[in-house]
Amino acid sequence: MSENNGVNGNITFRTEGLTKDYVTGETVVQALRGVTLEIPKGDMVVLLGPSGSGKSTFLNIIGGLDSPTSGEVYFKKDKLSDYSEQQLTRFRRHNVGFVFQSYNLVPSLTAYENVALVTDIALDPIPPMEALKAVNLENRARHFPSQLSGGEQQRVAIARALAKRPEVLLCDEPTGALDSETGIVVLKALQEVNKNYGTTTIIITHNAAIADMADRVIYFGDGQVVDVKVNKNPVGPEEISW
Amino acid sequence: MIEALNKKLMRDLWRIKGQMLAIILVMACGISTFIMSFGVIDSLKLSQDVYYDRYQFADVFAQLQRAPQGIKQQVMDIPGVSAVEMRVVFGVTIQVDGMDEPATGKLISLPDGRTPLLNNLYLRRGRMLYPDEDGAILSSEAFADAHGFALGDRISMVINGHRQALKIVGIVLSPEYVYSLGPGALFPDDKRFGTFWMSQRSLEAAVDMDGAFNDISIRMDRGGNQENIKQELDIILKPYGGLISYGRDEQMSNWFVQNEMDQLRVMGYFAPVIFLCVAAFLVNVVMTRQVATQREQIGMLKAVGYTNGEISLHYLKMVLMVVVVGSILGVGTGVWLGAGMTNMYTQFFHFPILQFSFSAEVMIFSVLFCTVSAVIGTLTAIRAAAKLPPAEAMRPESPTHFRRTFLERMGLEKYFSHLFRIVIRHVERRPVRTLFSTVGIGLSMSILIFAFFMEDSINYMLEVQFDMAQREDISLGFVEPRSINALEEIRLLPGVLKVEPVRSVAVFLKFGHYAKRSSIMGLAPEPDLHRILDRDLRAARIPEQGLALSSKLAEVLHVKKGDILTVEVLEDRRPTLKIRVAEIVEEFIGLSAFMNIDQLNQHLNEGAVITGAFVMVDPLWNGPLFQKIKDIPAIASMNILKKAREIFRDIIGENILKMVAMNIIFASLISFGVIYNTARIALSERGRELASLRVLGLTRGEVAYILFGEMTIIILMAIPVGLGIGYLMVLGMAQSMDTELFRIPVIVDKDTYGLSVIIVIVSSVLSFYLVWRQVENIDLVSAQKGVE
Ligand SMILES: Nc1ncnc2c1ncn2[C@@H]1O[C@H](COP(=O)(O)OP(=O)(O)OP(=O)(O)O)[C@@H](O)[C@H]1O
């Protein structure tokens, strides 16, 4: 599965024996216990697994938000697990778009400004308004987060993530708080970005049905990869049964 | 570039504007006091330097009895001497219409037909004297203005026993009399003492000093050795009754100006440092809170690729905005206060021009100091957040760990209500912040104590000086020593109730290698009017044998009771005596030595002579008495003690009042800044908790109890701290004001403590009120969501 040592130009992420321990006082939680995986370029990947199985931990580590206890992470040819704090920052700044489970918008900025927050520091961004258009929110651009519904906030978060034209888009339960209709809107936006820009997209979800739209489905269980399924014919989000 | 982030900045700032405003005010206090003090010092220094330089202020001065002008060459030959000016200086009494008591003056000769080489005059109005001009004088501006004299007016003076009416042709200023104090006076009194200049030839004729002089000034070469020049000058002048020569450092006017600047310098550092440290602390508290509430936002910013530098800069900018506003306000206020203070100095210091100006360095330094302290306050607040890995930062902070407090562990638990437990656990949870808040409020209180102390101690000093020591109504000085019989003549003057003799002699006191110019005052054995006070401020007897030294003089000479002093008498035959120190006495003003009058006369080998008298007067007879005294040519000076005290009250008292007012405002701002911010932060940290308690059914009052209980405990702790620091500041101030001229007694009235506490409490109540209005507005729904 991993003899190519990262030389294969079609692999975006590759991890080997990834572990993560959280130490709180006396107890040690092994959030990840040896994850070895490859994620090809341009794929739409869905991560499934029970609560506490380590999905978020995994996503945070490959996104450069956290560092593993042991094991290796490669982003294309580079060994991410050896990156310095500065290199990680640059990696996040230019290569990764995040959509967080809890939106994480700045309450004192409008939807437009929240997107601009990211385009301000990106190399080749999409104008904020266009990014908002991509998630059908152009008419709420001047609203503050407190004036938006949960789904709208989540879409602003997606607009913010894709506005920098990232190589990878990492989404932690982007539809978790949404009703099915809004969920579809959000997923559609993600799929479009994946298709149009060839952005490698990884989505964590609890909704197994969403797996139908993925190129590849990775099952987590107890800090390990339990199974990987490759989907030959992914469907559009509107065809998913919720 | 980072426009969105800047918008966030402005909106966040606006949200905590109350707290930022409090910080701005404290910063402005720091910067303005700094600019005021150093601006005034700079202005005085500049005026002084320019004045001394342009008007050839001399370097070495000496007075003597009488010497022929022919010795000039001898003085010129002293190595290092570049210019010499010899003058006649003569004390006069002046009659001013409408003023009962006589004024005194100094009449100084001006060379005929040339400009003086040294101590040149600045002509304010009118003209200089013509060569050999008779019947004309130049008057010091202060005296002329105090009496409303105009050019062409005549002043009636008694010169050497002869009355003359002299015409004022010019109004002038002299670098020698920037600060001008009459003989025997404690405070400048421009109405009763003036300086005048007259043609040398005319003055010589009027006082029988043809071809002679009694005052000499010298300018040194660049490389001149002042000590050397003084020594050689003293040798030359000794046969002519020369008093010990002195440099600028002992020149009265210069000494006062210098001393004032030194004191300003101490104050100039003291207050601003306190203000700016408090500001830095407030910045730290507010920013720590800001970072804590925005912890998740910081995590997100890091996650999307903002660097630690960019994030730190974001918060720094927030503080820098505050610094900018605080600086502008501070510089503006500083200039305004500085101009006011400079204006006040023009009442005491007579410079041709004294205008407030401040150098760019002063401004840059104060703003920089403010910036640096604020930046340090911010960075320590941000550091923790910057270190946090983004994944962790985005998780809400885990509930704070509380434990039973010290008091509870002590077993006092059963006495505490549940609400009170919440209160003291919060106080104990953040010991550093509690400590700083306590110290911050304490400092503001100490500034108040300090301000009131100045008033207390000056009042006390006056009381001691005038009610206990100098109890005479008037003191008279004779032109030259007279027989003790003169006392009887004075006793017969109208309205005189009591007379006491004084024999004053100029001396040079030496002990080991310490030396000091002073005078010995010979007094009656048990004086009742002009008394000396022991260490406990009780009237003391004049020792039968030996000297009584004021404690400061003893300190300067490093002598103690029982030591033998070398006394060089600077008059007549100028004997050198050895006299034992019999007593150390207390004195707040001046550097005096006292002795039994008979013993002093014995030492001097003179008969029973006196040089003046202390007189108690029936106030009803003031008018006729003063009228009479004006006509006695033998009396050279007369000081009315009550007038001196009034003048002091009027001028100094008013200025002190202004300073006290300023300090009260500043101290109130600080205590308000600290208390408001601490209460506001407590509200922000516990808004959710308090809202939950309200949801559970607690009343607003109970919620306020929790919120303000913490503050009240801090304020109660701050009061003793403030009293302690205040007392230390007072001691420090007394130390720095302990000069040869004045000693400030460390006296703090109970009222001072009380008033300081009251002001702190008033600003607490105001802060509580402002925060209370926000408690009333807690929206129970959004507080639950954690939206601030
Ligand atoms: N900061 C932390 N400190 C201690 N334990 C942690 C920490 N973060 C995560 N864990 C633990 O690590 C394990 C994996 O957590 P992770 O968030 O990756 O799970 P997850 O698969 O994303 O679950 P969910 O679907 O509920 O989001 C869990 O048992 C969790 O309790």
Ligand SMILES: [Mg+2]
């Ligand atoms: Mg998760």
